Amino acid sequence: MALSRTRSTRTAKPAATPATRPGGTTLQAAKAAQTRGRLIDATVRCIVKHGYANTTTPRVAEEAGLSRGAMMHHFENGAALIKATIIELHEKRLRAFRRAAEKPEEHDVDTLVETYWAQVQKPAFIAFHELAVAARTDRELGAILFPLQEEFRERFNAQAEALFPEWRDAPAEFDMAMNLSQTILEGMAIAVQTGAMDKAKVPMMLVHLENQIRALMQHTSGSGSV
Template identity: 70%
Template sequence: MARAATSNRTPRQAKAAGTNPPTLQSLKSAQTRAKLIEATIRCIVKAGYANTTTPQVAAEAGLSRGAMLHHFENGSTLIKAAIVELHEKRLRAFRRAADTENHDTATLVRTYWKQLQKPAFVAFHELALAARTDPELARILQPLQVEFRERFNAQAVLLFPEWQGDRRSFDVAMTLSQVMLEGMAIHLLTGAMDEQMVEPMLVVLEEKIRAMNPALKKA
């Protein structure tokens, strides 16, 4: 399914690149799709997946249900687009955190931690839990999860050349970071973790990652 995004090229740039510039109608359509996707994410955060309905999403987006169905034929296509956008948000955040010459471990860990405090993570967590008992949602989510993992890993390899001498340790470090930080976020969200434990846990993770690659500079 195509991602809900608008082109950054101006009509003049598009013409120079040899492509047809987007029409006003196509830009408006892309903006409406993006508005519906963001409304879906907000509804999931506010009410949970089980209580999110297409009329509720349309109202949240300030559109009629008919206008919504013009862009998404049913709730399943809308949820799929929302999951794709949630994945894109995570990939963009990861690229921003890693797009520096000095890959300081503390900065990378804490940047990802901050990302997990945003509503997008709450929405994704809601969807992941709901998929456990909802076969239709699982059919949508699981292949997108595989695609996301492959894209994330491929991007990580390119962004962190300092780990290329030990790919296995790099894979372990990435998995450890993701599992530990997301687990902490869930425990904090549900009250199972004391907020005062966040800082010492982040320090432990940073130290562990540095120990796995002695070439990393300590902040």
């Protein structure tokens, strides 16, 4: 998305007095949130299908089934839309990680690795990877993505520590296990997508990663779960 070509100086009109739901949420606010969600989902689909450079605000509006004017009512320019999309991609990843880790069976090494692998097959990961690669040379995109990525990393690490108390006595090993999983699984996902790795080799690589994590587990007080 060429951010410099999607700026708008449009001034939002004053909102009318909103109707209120019994729970306190206004109908207008709920509708606005739904529309914003449609636009963010459409942005992800466009990035996956067309790549970041070819994802334009008119294309996103068309994908979402909205006029460009309606889109600009919710996002004043392309930069605001991309920032909201990155934030939502991070939130989805945090929610998925939390849901998986809150289930006792997900602390099993094999299940944990397979769950993570399933996550990096989804469009959200493909879209984020497209953005991360583009941010290397796109200064405007980098200015948006890199601070959000740093914030996400801090939140992800804090959440991981809270969700896996059994690793509390081995913080260095836990950090290694998390970084090893992320690097190998995300790297494999990219390699498979780009044809650099035969998908048939994935099961063997997953088993190897699981064994590496089990080796790190020997330093924890528990021996049956991650």
